[in-house]
Amino acid sequence: MGLSWKEQVFMALLGAAAVSGLTALILVLVEAVNVLLPTDTKFGIVFDAGSSHTSLFVYQWPADKENGTGVVSQALACQVEGPGISSYASDPAQAGESLQGCLEKALALIPEAQRRGTPLFLGATAGMRLLSQKNSSQAGDIFAAVTRVLGGSPVDFQGAELLGGQDEGAFGWITINYILELFIKYSFSGAWTRPLEGTLVGALDLGGASTQIAFMPGGPILDQSTQATFHLYGSSYSIYTHSYLCFGRDQMLSRLLAGLVQSHSAGLVRHPCYHSGYHTTLPLAPLYESPCVHPMAPQNLPQNLTVEGTGNPEACVAAIRELFNFSSCQGQRDCAFDGVYQPPLWGQFYAFSNFYYTFHFLNLTSRQPLGTANATVWEFCQRPWKLVVASYPGQDRWLRDYCACGLYILTLLTEGYGFSEETWPSIEFRKQVGGMDIGWTLGYMLNLTGMIPAEAPAQWRAESYSIWVAGVVFVVLTLVAILGAASVQLLWPQD
Numbered sequence: 001m002g003l004s005w006k007e008q009v010f011m012a013l014l015g016a017a018a019v020s021g022l023t024a025l026i027l028v029l030v031e032a033v034n035v036l037l038p039t040d041t042k043f044g045i046v047f048d049a050g051s052s053h054t055s056l057f058v059y060q061w062p063a064d065k066e067n068g069t070g071v072v073s074q075a076l077a078c079q080v081e082g083p084g085i086s087s088y089a090s091d092p093a094q095a096g097e098s099l100q101g102c103l104e105k106a107l108a109l110i111p112e113a114q115r116r117g118t119p120l121f122l123g124a125t126a127g128m129r130l131l132s133q134k135n136s137s138q139a140g141d142i143f144a145a146v147t148r149v150l151g152g153s154p155v156d157f158q159g160a161e162l163l164g165g166q167d168e169g170a171f172g173w174i175t176i177n178y179i180l181e182l183f184i185k186y187s188f189s190g191a192w193t194r195p196l197e198g199t200l201v202g203a204l205d206l207g208g209a210s211t212q213i214a215f216m217p218g219g220p221i222l223d224q225s226t227q228a229t230f231h232l233y234g235s236s237y238s239i240y241t242h243s244y245l246c247f248g249r250d251q252m253l254s255r256l257l258a259g260l261v262q263s264h265s266a267g268l269v270r271h272p273c274y275h276s277g278y279h280t281t282l283p284l285a286p287l288y289e290s291p292c293v294h295p296m297a298p299q300n301l302p303q304n305l306t307v308e309g310t311g312n313p314e315a316c317v318a319a320i321r322e323l324f325n326f327s328s329c330q331g332q333r334d335c336a337f338d339g340v341y342q343p344p345l346w347g348q349f350y351a352f353s354n355f356y357y358t359f360h361f362l363n364l365t366s367r368q369p370l371g372t373a374n375a376t377v378w379e380f381c382q383r384p385w386k387l388v389v390a391s392y393p394g395q396d397r398w399l400r401d402y403c404a405c406g407l408y409i410l411t412l413l414t415e416g417y418g419f420s421e422e423t424w425p426s427i428e429f430r431k432q433v434g435g436m437d438i439g440w441t442l443g444y445m446l447n448l449t450g451m452i453p454a455e456a457p458a459q460w461r462a463e464s465y466s467i468w469v470a471g472v473v474f475v476v477l478t479l480v481a482i483l484g485a486a487s488v489q490l491l492w493p494q495d
Helices: 007-030 092-097 100-109 112-117 126-134 136-151 167-177 249-263 313-321 354-361 372-381 387-392 402-416 440-449 465-491
Strands: 032-038 043-048 054-061 073-079 121-124 158-160 200-208 210-215 227-232 235-245 268-272 280-284 304-309 349-353 428-429 457-462
Touching: 043 100, 043 112, 043 440, 054 100, 054 440, 092 136, 092 235, 092 428, 100 136, 112 210, 121 126, 121 136, 126 136, 126 158, 126 167, 126 235, 136 158, 167 200, 167 210, 167 235, 167 349, 167 440, 200 354, 200 402, 227 440, 249 268, 249 313, 249 428, 304 372, 313 372, 313 402, 349 354, 354 428, 372 402
Parallel strands: 043 121, 121 158, 200 349, 268 304, 349 428
Antiparallel strands: 032 457, 043 054, 054 073, 200 210, 210 235, 227 235, 280 304
16 A cells, blocks of 8 residues: 555655755764864063153963964053153152053953953163162162052062163064064965074164163174073074163263263353253252262262353264273274173164164164264254254253264264174164064063963864855755654645
């Protein structure tokens, strides 16, 4: 006896449902592939407590890292209001309070669930190094005040401490080479590649109280005390780095003025680095508060000092050269100044911080020849003060010092570090590269990421779009067939 029409339709719909469902299952299981889900983002906060001001930077990187080191980008930069923390020696609590505004901006950027795992570090540079030499108790009080504020924040506070001059120079070197993608580079094929050997650049940093030079020499480093070694992205690097305390912009200007005080009559200084027509009276005692200047204090210190500018660049250069001890390197191989070892310069260099700010003002950041740079600075120094003020409205705070700073930079880079007419074009004066600030903080964070455990990206099963669409169609057909079979069984009248 054959099947009735109802039974035939019912069996056909069940068969279609089975075939369609089996096809959808095969598409899901056979065509699916493993895909990596986006990793979580890690954050890090660094305070750069310099001699003249403090800046905060927030960095971020994917949690899975690359060859053991984070691929870090800058997420926030915030300049703290007020002077550097070393200026709060008489009111240490204010040093900590001054950091609150930028810290709150950083916390607003970081998801609350990730704050406990976000490292926070404050590195104090040459300003606090000098205060520690002058009065270690006051420096300790400032660090304690800073620690109370930062330690009470909902992040992983790593400490507030003095950053060594060698570390400052070395981390600055890491920063610029990382930003220029000279450690690793993301290729068009979607893979990380290593650039050719020999492309790494040197770093020149001029702060308020110290200056640093760091580069990878073309030969061996003969003085091991000037060598710094890092392991980044699976490779090791050994570089030369040295920091000169008291040779930063602000301390240089103070030492220069103190030297002129010694060679002039009491109470009056004719300053060759100030423009002709410039005149001011200032208290003399604060000049000798810095350890860089204190040994030069005269016996009978007048209360006030009158300073008159003469606009004489030749005399200015002569006074600046007195700040260096060039004779200590006579007869020595591979020596910069003050008897400090330095291997021969090698490769390209990036000059930032006050190197950049001074030469940017003087319009000398376009790789002009050394002769042009000299002529430009000398011409600026010889302009009358009234003309300078009229030419640069609203910039009175720094105007008087650009002449001295320009000539100082030329002296430091040529007679100090040894750049010549031929090698001068190898210096690039920059503040940022690729939207990221050049300084030691990014290099510090890159080095720190090597100590933060990586997180493997999560895996998931997924299909291509076309396979996914086909799977959905067969699932729908399966459901339609099942519903049709159920309708036939329930609603079709008996034959």
